[in-house]
Amino acid sequence: MIGAGVHAIMLSPAVVTAIDGTRPASLSPAVIGFLRKELGFEGTIITDDLDARSILRDSDLGAVAVEALAAGADLLLVGEERATECAAAIATAAEAGVLQPERLQRAAANVRRLARAVARSGRGAHGR
Numbered sequence: 001m002i003g004a005g006v007h008a009i010m011l012s013p014a015v016v017t018a019i020d021g022t023r024p025a026s027l028s029p030a031v032i033g034f035l036r037k038e039l040g041f042e043g044t045i046i047t048d049d050l051d052a053r054s055i056l057r058d059s060d061l062g063a064v065a066v067e068a069l070a071a072g073a074d075l076l077l078v079g080e081e082r083a084t085e086c087a088a089a090i091a092t093a094a095e096a097g098v099l100q101p102e103r104l105q106r107a108a109a110n111v112r113r114l115a116r117a118v119a120r121s122g123r124g125a126h127g128r
Contacts, residue, residue, distance in 0.1 A: 007118075026047040026071075047068050050065055061078065062089025063089065065078065
């Protein structure tokens with residue numbers, strides 16, 4: 001799929017034990033690094049629903065959102081009612097230097113590139 005030019009990959013909450021036996025794929029720098037470095041994927045990396053119990057476990061949603069961005073995810077899926085909570089945590093992490101400006105800029109650039117690709121295709125995000 002990467003060779004065919006797919007624009008985005010969604011990572012699941014599954015633990016990919018062959019790469020990172022402790023973190024869900026959506027939160028794993030090792031899994032995302034594998035996609036980027038080993039497989040050469042340059043598109044948008046999307047998390048699955050971050051407020052799902054399988055990803056949250058006993059963590060705070062804001063902390064999980066920051067962890068996903070820090071790991072290299074670009075587009076975070078969360079319920080609309082909790083988006084403000086995530087945005088506040090991300091802003092706090094950026095102000096504290098936990099999230100580097102370059103990481104946030106790259107995530108934003110990847111999401112903008114995905115939006116342009118979808119707009120050019122004349123189809124919605126689901127390809128309809």
